[in-house]
Each structure stands twice: as structure tokens, then as C-alpha cells.
Amino acid sequence: SQETKFCRYFFFFSSRRRHTRYIDWSSDVCSSDLLVNFNQFDPPGITKIMYLGDHEYLEKLGSEIKSRFGMDLSVMFSNPIFLEFMAEGVSKGNALSELADYLGFGLENIMAFGDGENDISMIKTAGIGIAMSNANTEVKESADLVTLSNNEDGVAEVLEDYFGLN
Secondary structure: OOEEEEEEEEEEEOOOOOOOEEEEEEEEEEOOHHHHOHHHHOOOOEEEEEEEOOHHHHHHHHHHHHHHHHHHEEEEEEEOOEEEEEEOOOOHHHHHHHHHHHHOOOHHHOEEEEOOHHHHHHHHHOOEEEEEOOOOHHHHHHOOEEEOOHHHOHHHHHHHHHOOOO
């Protein structure tokens, strides 16, 4: 279904370059129909698609996307105005596990900070998961500790305390 509402779509895809590239596409129509006709916007290696728009509308859109594509997609907010979706199983938590394995670190030796729904898997995976005070309730409940907000230097506060730097 389509509703007339301004929306921006960002298509993130990997490349052999150092930085992730993306396509920024804007429309007066914000709809999950884009996914159905995705082949017209199909650069190789797409890793994530992000909708930018009104939170209330994006909640409805997210529900529609989940109902249409079920278990094939992971749909979540990284910010109240950013709705992201990617292949099921792609998450910051899985990336953190792979990075720890690659570097030879045990997850118990990793501290992770987050404030968005997309940070929950990372917070749960890390040995010490920390939510920022500006995070929503679900993120805070997933964390071992809640610190000051991003704007109040919450990361520095925890690191200084943890390493005895204050």
C-alpha cells in the first residue's frame, strides 16, 4: 500500500573500497512496495536499506514490512526517524562476535555502548553491555549498566571509572 508522505531511502552496499557506499533516493511516496519491486534498485552487495521519516509512520511501515517478508528480514529502528532493515541474522552482535573471534578476544573482554534498537544484540553479546541514558527502555533493559547520555559524555564516564582514570 502507498501513502503520500515524504520519505528518503538509503541503500547501503559493500564495495571493495574502504568505505561503505550508498544510494540516496527520495520520494513523495514512502511504501514497502519498494521492496516488492526491488530489482529496479538492485546494485550488487546491498547490505542494508534505511527509511528516513516520521516515527509514527515508520512504525506502521515496519510492521507492514515484517508481515510481508517475515523471517527473511531484520527490521529495527537505529534512531526514532531511521528504520533499517537487512537480512535476518545481520546484526552488530554477530559482527562483534566475528570481530572478537578474528582478533582472538573473548567476548567477556569486550565492552559495548549503544542507544538504539539496532545496538541491543551488540549490548547483549559484549561481556559488558552499556546503554546510554537517552536509549529507549528496551535497550536499557538489555544492558548490564546504564550510563549518562551521549551529550553528557556517558562513554567517557564509564571508561574513566572502569580504568580508574578520574
